[in-house]
Amino acid sequence: MKEETSDWSLRTKTLVKELHSILTIDDRDWHKLKNNSDKRAAELLISALSQLVNKGKTTDVQLIINQALLWLNNEIKDPGCPSKK
Secondary structure, eight states, rough: OOOOOSSSSSHHHHHHHHHHHSOOOOOHHHHHTTTTTHHHHHHHHHHHHHHHHOOOHHHHHHHHHHHHHHHHOOOOOOOOOEEEE
């Protein structure tokens, strides 16, 4: 099996993964932080960086960055949990 080469060092990938883990809003903090635009944008931006480092699709990276910009510009808010009927 041929090993795939990467443009990114193992250290870079490890650091991006660690930062992604730190910036991701977990389920315990979700309701407290779901409308914090800076936190949401940071979470999305590290996701975009992670996609880049791990050979994600350029279109996916662009969509994630655009979503982060919407949060930074306060153009969107979390719609909340769907109500059960």
